[in-house]
Amino acid sequence: MSDGQSSGAVAMRRAAVAIGIFALATAFLFWLDPAGLYLWAKAIHVIAVIAWMAGMLYLPRLFVYHCDSELGSAQSETFKVMERRLLRAIVNPAMIFTWVFGLYLAWKGFGFWGGWLHAKILLVVLLSAVHGYLAGAVRRFAEDRNEKPARHWRMVNEVPTILMIAIVILVIVKPF
Numbered sequence: 001m002s003d004g005q006s007s008g009a010v011a012m013r014r015a016a017v018a019i020g021i022f023a024l025a026t027a028f029l030f031w032l033d034p035a036g037l038y039l040w041a042k043a044i045h046v047i048a049v050i051a052w053m054a055g056m057l058y059l060p061r062l063f064v065y066h067c068d069s070e071l072g073s074a075q076s077e078t079f080k081v082m083e084r085r086l087l088r089a090i091v092n093p094a095m096i097f098t099w100v101f102g103l104y105l106a107w108k109g110f111g112f113w114g115g116w117l118h119a120k121i122l123l124v125v126l127l128s129a130v131h132g133y134l135a136g137a138v139r140r141f142a143e144d145r146n147e148k149p150a151r152h153w154r155m156v157n158e159v160p161t162i163l164m165i166a167i168v169i170l171v172i173v174k175p176f
């Protein structure tokens with residue numbers, strides 16, 4: 001195992017342990033239900049949303065640059081490491097936190113009721129499907145099996161942006 005790979009594996013293990021501890025602390029907090037928990041949950045939800053969106057916007061950008069690098073080149077191998085780490089250490093955990101805290105807010109604050117909330121959840125399901133598509137692309141790039149041109153990834157880049165704008169308008173304006 002090269003130095004780069006072993007330090008990557010250590011970083012992944014640390015991230016997994018940190019996520020495990022955080023998940024346990026969260027479950028304990030939901031069970032305790034102290035005053036002010038709703039606002040803390042909302043703060044964590046928004047922090048997770050920012051991390052998730054940052055990754056969802058950056059991954060297709062990396063794919064655009066990756067398409068322009070030669071197969072087997074040092075640059076292409078570096079993009080593989082960047083894509084894998086971004087997905088595993090940031091994008092995947094951020095999506096899980098967004099869902100867990102978003103569902104808690106929806107249940108505690110609104111009893112899962114409201115047209116805006118149902119529309120928002122539908123759009124977040126679509127955003128999660130885009131997440132799945134990008135995760136599949138990380139795997140294909142890692143195996144040098146990507147067949148899509150840079151132009152495709154430039155267009156995919158716009159999808160999370162459009163969904164994010166609609167989701168934020170729904171939750172803040174609550175138009176219906």
Ligand code: HEM
Pocket residue numbers: 042045046049053098099100101102103105106107109110120121124127163164167168171172
């Ligand atoms: C996983 C599904 C999600 C659910 C069930 C959910 C649900 C909720 C709920 C119920 C609130 C509290 C609203 C309030 O107190 O007025 C909230 C806040 C918020 N959510 Fe989500 N959310 C989800 C995902 C997302 C995503 C993907 C984004 C952005 C791309 C997002 C952005 C926000 C923002 C910005 C707030 C703060 C709104 C405010 O304080 O006025 N949420 N969410």
